[in-house]
Amino acid sequence: MSPFGALREQLLDAATAFAGAPAALPGILAGLVDDVDRALAEPLEIFPVCHHSPASALAMVRRLREKQPKVIYLELCEDLRPLLPELRNCRLPVALQAFATDLDGFPPAWGPLSMVAPITEASAEYQAISYALETPGVELVLVDRSSDHVFQWAPKPETETEATGHGEEAALHGDSVGVEIGDLRPRFAELEEHLIHHGKVRHWSEWWDQYVEQPLAGADYDTYRQVMVLIGGLFRRLRPGGGDRPATDEDRERYMWTRIREHLAASGADPAECLHVCGAFHAASRVEQFGLASDAPYEISPRTATRWLYGLIPSSHSAIEAQFGLASGSVSIAAATWAKAVARGGVTPFRLAGRPDTRKRPARAGKAAPVPRTEVTDRLSGFLSTPPAVDELDEAELLGWSVDIVRLARRNGYLASTADAIAVFETSLLLAGIRDRARPTPYDFQDAAVTCIEKDVVPGRRDVRRLCEILLGGDRVGAVGYDSLPPLARDVYDRLAPLGLDTQKRTIQRALLDLGADPELVPCSDLLWMLRYLLPPDAVRPIMGGRRLGERSIQESWDLALGRHQRSLIELGYEGVTIEQVLEQRLRRAVWEPAATAAVALAAVEDALLFLGGKRFVDELGARAVELLAAERTVDDAPEVLRRIRRLLGYYRATGPVLPAWCEAFVSAGYAHYCTLLPTAFVDEDTGVRQVGAMLGFLFTMESLALALGCDRAQLELAVRQSHPEAPAKVALLWAAQSQLGVLPQAELRSRCDELLANPLVVPSFPLYITGFVQALEPAPGLAGFVVEVISKAFGRLPDSVLLPWLPKLITMLRDQAGELVPVLVREAGRTFPGTLAEVDAWVPPWSARPAPEASRDPVPAGPVTGLLVAHPSALDAVAELLGCEGEWQDLATDEPDDQEVRALLSAHPETAFAVSALLG
Structure with a gap:
């Protein structure tokens, strides 16, 4: 006869009176009683819990001291078992973590895979773990699915964005998947809203604290157990049908009971001396594998070939709340409730020996004899029908x-x-x-x-x-002890020991390094720069000092917050044994990714030179950069490629007698590559003027080295001739390239610009030509004076209707696309324009026509300078050709008008003649 028969009859009568006709409600209420009856009748004692529940932790402590079980089956991922002894070296809360980067059997977009199971002191599972680890002869068996199965059973995402977001961003837990014991929360949204509304509370955590935690905190074990099974059965029966989550719940239950029966068969343990700790949601499962009496088979799928790494990471109350959807402050309030219950006496919790935050000696189970199993009695009827006792106000x-x-x-x-x-x-x-x-x-x-x-x-x-x-307790943050850290993290702490700082503190600490006075700190500086590259920006932040190619700081100042980012440091330990190994692996992985570009490879080369050194690895990355550049079909990264290869060439020229082979190969391949793509880039609408300017900058600035390495200049000339752009900015770039090649004299270039300014149909688009000329300073910096001239003429001649709307675009373009070219323009303008306000009125632009010389000035007689010019006319002929001047030489002995002009010119500018005379002695 079931002890809950009377309760079942009462509930059925109430359901019939309430519903007024046969409906689902009587079946649900009767089913709840059946769930309690079924769970309590199981020979293997089931202990239902709720995650981070002080009431569950208190009941667990009491029951462990009474029963003193020899085997504890715990609902936790079975492959996390080796981590549990390491909790002795940690300050709670911490999280057990399984981490995988090399995936085999999962979609690549899922990586890296990360799963955490947070542990707090005010939780039933921690009390069970502490009891099992500190009591001789007690075996702790984890029976939940493995970390690999967690992701095997996860629903397959439809998009890459969904695949990469396994969990909500949860502070210290990052985007890890959270696994907990006792997910007691209604999965029927309307039910949760109904309970919150009628309970006069704001959120679910407050409802749970008022109607479950407080009444059960001082309840006896039988009452606690029956109420938790009842609540778990209610939420289970009222969950929405279908979907992936219910199937996952049932698979977990089949998995756990299969593992339990396997262990009992292998060990021969007595079920009466065992305890099964699981979430109340799973306590009264209806799967056919439930219970020791069942012999229903269940085949557990094999794990994938993914290599899993395990460790402990810091956790916090806020991280747990964010990851599992709890109200802010609820875990802190639970911790305060637990501490208050322990302080009041009546219960001595279990603690692991050696924990940093353990002040007292850990409590053991003691020598008392186990309490025999008693007959199950109905405690639910009294609990449900009796109003809560009014406690005296504290x-x-x-x-x-x-x-x-x-x-x-x-x-x-x-x-x-x-x-x-x-x-x-x-x-x-x-x-x-x-x-x-x-x-x-x-x-x-x-x-x-x-x-x-x-x-x-x-x-x-x-x-x-x-x-x-x-x-009420604050956001307590845990920490992983030194002995439980992976080798990489311990190595980092050991290598930073000369700084004399406690790097495990969560406060920001200032480190001062005088590398000139104390050369022993140079390895610490090298390590800090590598950590700066690998860790989040605020973990290791330089205040003074820098590291660039060919430069090393004499003094450095750092703000270190490694204690706050212990999780990131621990996860680096999953990738390698030392920081240098992790950095090398990341650089190699970056250049061999399918989406890698030549710019990415050059950045990896620069980082390898800065942080690792070593010719072999740098040459490997450089060779990969050559391959990537030759395989590119776009020039989107041309500005980045030009900037980085210039810096690397300057570094190698300053530090070595010859360039590395990969640098020479990169210049040769880049010269041929950009010559080939230049005509297409000029006419392609998707290719910006900045990219074309960077291509021309590579071709012209690397031309001498490329020609020395065997490249043909005719290839560049043909590429320029085959380019026929239509966009004004690219037309200006083409003119600048032709001028740099000597095909277009500067006089003709100036004439074309003057024609554009004089054409009213072209005036509205003239600012676009200026944009192209500014970008032309990349391949032809010698045109800086001409660009200043063009901009000055534009400001002087363009109407306000064209000039004013264009000015914001010019400023934006100079800031975003030509920031490195602005200093060139500013210096050239400083040389061109007058330096004082008084000189402005009398200043005449050098590109304007000069007034005719005064006739009253005495001509300069022919002397050694003019004789030298007449004897060697080739120099002046070349200058005249560049300037677009035409004329014939006259005999200075004659008294012709041209002779008078030459003498007048020398008389107007005698400084030039005097300077040449001084050079000639």
Whole structure:
């Protein structure tokens, strides 16, 4: 006869009266009682828990001390078992992590795979782990699916974006998948909304604390067990049908019971001395594999060939809340509730020996004899029909909270006073009464503090709700001990030891390195720069000093926050044994990715020179850069390629007698590659003027080296001749290239620009030509004076209707696309324009026509200078040809008008003649 028969009849009568006709409600209510009956009748004792529940932890401690089981089956990923002893070296909360980067059997877009299982002291699983590890003769068996199966059973994403986002961004946990014991939350949205509304609470965490945690905190074990199974059965029966999640739940239950039966068969353990700790949702499973009496087979799929790495990472209350969708501050309140229950006495929790945050000697199970199994009695009827007992108000605790929150608020800039403390106290009582609560809860206290203290919101000030969370325990952050760190992390801490800092502290610490006075700190500097490259930006931040090719700082200053980013440092340990190995692997992986480009490979070469050195690895990356450049079919990265190869060539020329072979190959391949793509790039609308300018810059600035390496200049000349752009900016670039090749004299170039300014049909697009001329400074820096001349003429002749709308575009273009060219223009303008305000009125632009010389000036007689010019006319002929001047030589002995002009010119500018005379002696 079931002990719950009377309760089943009462529920069926109530359901019939409520529904008024046969419906699903009687079946649901009767099924809940059947679930409790089924779970409690199982020979293997099932302990239902809720994750991070103080009530579950308290019940677990009491039951372990009574039963003293010899085997504990725990719902946790079975491949995490070797990590559990390492919890002794950690400060909770921490998370057990499984990590995989080399995937075999999973979509590549999923990588890297990361799964975490957070552990807090106020949780039933930690108490079970501590009991098993600290009690001789107790075996702890993890029976949940492995980390590999977690991702095998995950629903396949339809898009790459969905694939890479396995979990919500959750602070210290990142995008890891979270695995927890006892996911007790309604999966039927309407049910959760109904419970929150009628419970007069704001969120699910508050409902759970009021209606489950507080009543069960002091309940006996039988009552706790029956209520948790009932709640788990309710949420299970009211979940939405279909979908992937229910199937996953049932697969987990089949997996666990299969593992339990396998272990019992192999070990011969007595089920009466075993305890199965699982989530209340799974306590009364309806799968055919449930229970020891079942012999239903279940085939567990093999793991994939993915290589999994395991470790411990820091966790925090806020990370757990964010990852599992809990209300902010709920885990901190749970920790405060647990600490309060332990302080009141009556229960001694289990703790692992040697933990950094363990002050007392760890409690053991003791020598008491196990309590025999008693007959199951109905405790649900009394629990459901009896209203909760009204506890006496813990006045001292609430007074302390009220006083402390006022003190904390004043420290954070609020004008709080003693009157506010009284108001918070009374308002907490009022809110608890309105919400039908036996005593004010931390949530009532939070609302009262916000109402009485936070009268307005000031930017940059902590809100009062956050101050309440700090007061009630704060966002506790765990840490992994040195002995539990991977070899790479320990190596980093050891190599940074000469700095004399505690790198595991979560505070930001300042490190000062005088590398000239203390050369022993040079290895620390090298390591910090590598960590700067591999870790998040705020983990290792340079304040003073830098590292560039050919440059090393004498003194450096760093802000170190390695303690805050311990998780990132630990995950580096999954990739290699040393920082140098991880950096080399990442650089090699970056250049061999399918989407890698020549610019990426050159950046990897530069990073390898900065951080690793070594000719072999750099030559390997450089050879890959040559391959990538030859295979590219676009020139989108031409500016980046030009900038980096220039810097690398300058570095090699300054540090060695010859260039590396890969540099020579890169220049030769780049010269032929860009000559081939130049005509297409000029006419392609998708190729910007900056990219074309960078191509020309590569071809002209690397021309001498390329010709020395065997390239043919005719290839460049043919490419320029085959280019026929139509866009004004690219036309200007082509003219500049022709001028640089000597095909287009500067006089003709100036004439073309003057014609454009004189043509009213072209004037609106003339600013685009200027854009091209500015970009032309990359391949032809000698045109800087001409570009200043063109811009000056544009400002002087363009109408306001064209000039004013164009100015913002010019400024934006110069800032975004030609930032490195602006100094060239500024220097040239400084040489061209007058330096003082007084000289402006008399200043005549050098490109303007000069006034005729005065006739009264005495001609300069023919002397050694003019004789030298007449004897060697080739130099002046070449200058005249470049300037576009035509004329014939006249005999200075005659008295012809041309002779007078020459003498007048020398008389007007005698400095030139004097300078030439001085050079000739």
